[in-house]
Amino acid sequence: MLTLYSFGPAANSLKPMLALYEKQLEFVPRFLDPVKFEQHEEWYKKINPRGQVPALEHDGRIITESTVICEYLEDVFPQQNPLRPRDPFDTAQMRIWTKWVDEYFCWCVSTLAWERLIGPMARKLSDEEFEAKVKRIPVPEQQAKWRSARAGFSKQVLEEELRKVRTSVEKLESRLGESEWLACSHYTLADICNFAIANGMERTFPELVNASATPHLVAWIRRINERPAAQKMFANAKREQFITN
Numbered sequence: 001m002l003t004l005y006s007f008g009p010a011a012n013s014l015k016p017m018l019a020l021y022e023k024q025l026e027f028v029p030r031f032l033d034p035v036k037f038e039q040h041e042e043w044y045k046k047i048n049p050r051g052q053v054p055a056l057e058h059d060g061r062i063i064t065e066s067t068v069i070c071e072y073l074e075d076v077f078p079q080q081n082p083l084r085p086r087d088p089f090d091t092a093q094m095r096i097w098t099k100w101v102d103e104y105f106c107w108c109v110s111t112l113a114w115e116r117l118i119g120p121m122a123r124k125l126s127d128e129e130f131e132a133k134v135k136r137i138p139v140p141e142q143q144a145k146w147r148s149a150r151a152g153f154s155k156q157v158l159e160e161e162l163r164k165v166r167t168s169v170e171k172l173e174s175r176l177g178e179s180e181w182l183a184c185s186h187y188t189l190a191d192i193c194n195f196a197i198a199n200g201m202e203r204t205f206p207e208l209v210n211a212s213a214t215p216h217l218v219a220w221i222r223r224i225n226e227r228p229a230a231q232k233m234f235a236n237a238k239r240e241q242f243i244t245n
């Protein structure tokens, strides 16, 4: 049995969720509500001691780290719609793209999203309420990030992260101008993991991602959104999230 703990189909949570849908694997979706800081509750820290989503439970064993979960699903269910290339060179290209999203692309987008979304949410809490929430966060670096978001990141940090977002967008646009998919001639985990971060950027970074500035990136985002697996994931998640929360 497979259970996926997530915030729903966005960011790191989207990676294993879309992989599950693409592979047509049945799983139990467990949605956590970030507004209620559910990821820091004791019951969930027993599942992921880092207090973060996503986490996959497979027959009573837990796997964390979004990209690792995706590769785990490939290892355990290799026959079902493979999302990892057969050719070792193509697999290496796929891993270069998933490493890049995990170590670079994800972080600059994340800091700007925290400034815009988490900051205002954290400022709604009194100092006492906020400190009580922060105390439950198990990773010191995450505690610091919550504090920075509440105080507002410095102008210098925001400018540097925006520069990295711009660089990331240029890199994706350039690659997608020469190839339909990121790693090789077909759709792989490289596309899923980068789509997890890029989806929605037309709305959140309209000055950087739009049909005239980045036509190939926009077309790739559309192509993935139009896949039956993605459509089913978004439709189901809307309903299931509503029921769970």
Ligand SMILES: N[C@@H](CCC(=O)N[C@@H](CS)C(=O)NCC(=O)O)C(=O)O
Pocket (backbone or CB within 6 Å): 007, 011, 012, 013, 039, 051, 052, 053, 054, 064, 065, 066, 067, 102, 142
């Ligand atoms: N490296 C981890 C990062 C996980 C992560 O940053 N999760 C975010 C959501 S996208 C989270 O749980 N944030 C809530 C928090 O840190 O309190 C992965 O890829 O799974």
